Amino acid sequence: MEPILQTQNLTKSFGHLMAVNRVSLDFKEGELTSIIGPNGAGKTTLFNLISGKTKASAGKIRFKGDDITKLAPYEIVRKGIGRIFQITNLFPELTVYENVRVPVLARKRETSRLLSLDRSLRDVNEETSRILGLIGLSEKSDITCNALSHGDQRLVETGVALALEPVLLLLDEPTGGMGPEETDEMVKFVRGLNENRNITIILVEHDMRVVFSISDRIIVMHSGGVIADGKPDEIQADERVKEAYLGR
Numbered sequence: 001m002e003p004i005l006q007t008q009n010l011t012k013s014f015g016h017l018m019a020v021n022r023v024s025l026d027f028k029e030g031e032l033t034s035i036i037g038p039n040g041a042g043k044t045t046l047f048n049l050i051s052g053k054t055k056a057s058a059g060k061i062r063f064k065g066d067d068i069t070k071l072a073p074y075e076i077v078r079k080g081i082g083r084i085f086q087i088t089n090l091f092p093e094l095t096v097y098e099n100v101r102v103p104v105l106a107r108k109r110e111t112s113r114l115l116s117l118d119r120s121l122r123d124v125n126e127e128t129s130r131i132l133g134l135i136g137l138s139e140k141s142d143i144t145c146n147a148l149s150h151g152d153q154r155l156v157e158t159g160v161a162l163a164l165e166p167v168l169l170l171l172d173e174p175t176g177g178m179g180p181e182e183t184d185e186m187v188k189f190v191r192g193l194n195e196n197r198n199i200t201i202i203l204v205e206h207d208m209r210v211v212f213s214i215s216d217r218i219i220v221m222h223s224g225g226v227i228a229d230g231k232p233d234e235i236q237a238d239e240r241v242k243e244a245y246l247g248r
């Protein structure tokens with residue numbers, strides 16, 4: 001089967017620094033892959049490249065066979081690649097409901113031009129409520145986002161990404177700043193998206209307990225390159241990974 005996402009010699013340099021250095025990876029549809037590696041390894045830059053936020057210095061990115069290397073972020077989102085950022089990215093003064101409703105509205109405007117205004121607004125509201133149910137925040141729909149816990153904010157962001165109906169979701173440290181309970185909730189949620197909704201997931205995560213429990217595959221980055229790529233037990237046994245990253 002053709003990979004859903006493919007990078008070919010993907011490279012991003014900042015001056016002399018090779019933040020991402022000739023990375024060639026294939027991602028299979030339906031898989032949950034984690035990318036790990038020390039700070040500065042190039043993980044976020046790789047996500048920025050895939051989502052179009054940063055333009056590649058060299059190399060190619062293909063999504064479902066199409067070359068998306070030069071597309072703008074909104075075009076990439078439209079193709080079905082969603083992302084949540086390492087840094088929280090919500091409208092803090094708006095409620096949970098409003099934050100999720102914005103992208104639902106944007107999405108529906110594209111697909112339901114032929115419906116009456118009445119009907120399409122009803123659609124938008126139903127879809128917004130459905131997503132709030134999915135992220136488990138129906139009860140908190142009227143709370144402004146700046147009053148939410150960090151974990152709940154990450155869930156709202158995931159809701160925003162889901163509103164755009166991604167088939168591939170890039171999650172950059174979704175459990176960052178969370179306590180153990182919130183982390184477990186997030187892990188359950190991410191696994192559900194993958195297993196029940198068949199969303200292909202690429203996860204950047206620093207919590208090794210999460211990474212090793214959730215992943216079908218783990219990719220290890222170091223200094224812009226990939227130093228290991230395999231199933232969790234293979235990565236755990238990899239001497240280079242232990243040396244470069246896992247410690248001892």
Ligand SMILES: Nc1ncnc2c1ncn2[C@@H]1O[C@H](COP(=O)(O)OP(=O)(O)O)[C@@H](O)[C@H]1O
Binds near residue numbers: 014018019037038041
């Ligand atoms: N916009 C930028 N300008 C200059 N250097 C950058 C920029 N973004 C990232 N870098 C550098 O690229 C390297 C990889 O960064 P990053 O992708 O954020 O790593 P990670 O997410 O793995 O911690 C780091 O050395 C970082 O300082």
Ligand SMILES: [Mg+2]
Binds near residue numbers: 043044045086
């Ligand atoms: Mg990062």
